[in-house]
Amino acid sequence: MDDTTGFDSTLPASLFGSIIPKLVSVLEHTQRSDGAVSPQAKQALLQATNEFKNTLAQARGYAGSLRGGELNSQEQDELIVMLEKLKDHKRQELLQFAQRVEYLSSVSTQDAVAKIEVDSTASTPS
Template sequence: MTLPSSLYQHLITKLVVVLDLVQQSEGITTPQAKQALLHATNDFRNAVATAKRLALDLPGGELVVREQDEIIMMLTQLRDGKRRQLHRFFVAAEDDNMDLDSAASTP
């Protein structure tokens, strides 16, 4: 089962509509504005509820604490490895720049 990505993409759009209605210069003083806000908030709420239901219905989404700890440890190791790679890259780049600088200053 896959999640419909369009549903999640439209959540932001629906939220923006609600925020735009709330922040309009005339506010929500007119019956039409109140009705539009009610419709927009209901639309957003229903979309969030659907997204939440679909996410909760995904199979295999439950992890015990031990599995969570293993994943966190794996991700931490991956992060640390990427940081070491990045550090080596910058050290190598600095060495290359120093070689170029020293060559340029040599008469």
């Protein structure tokens, strides 16, 4: 299908599931030891590339025709509240991480200072 208006609103999982295997096929053709030297190898690479491009174009068409953005005001408010909670949670995690890094940094500095003091004491003649 070349026209995205004719796409069904449901996504065909098999179409999207075949993108990666077709990309792998193209890569395998390009990585073979004989390369794309022979006419048969060139033809196989061309066919694999065209299949990948066609599948990708179909997938883009389906993805582009998806409906979205149709939340009512209550759903939008719920989404905003959920995202704000997520933001606050991430901010708290970041703060805890920063505190741990600061603590570990200070512990490492104290250990380094103590080691230098021990080294200098050990090397000082009596």
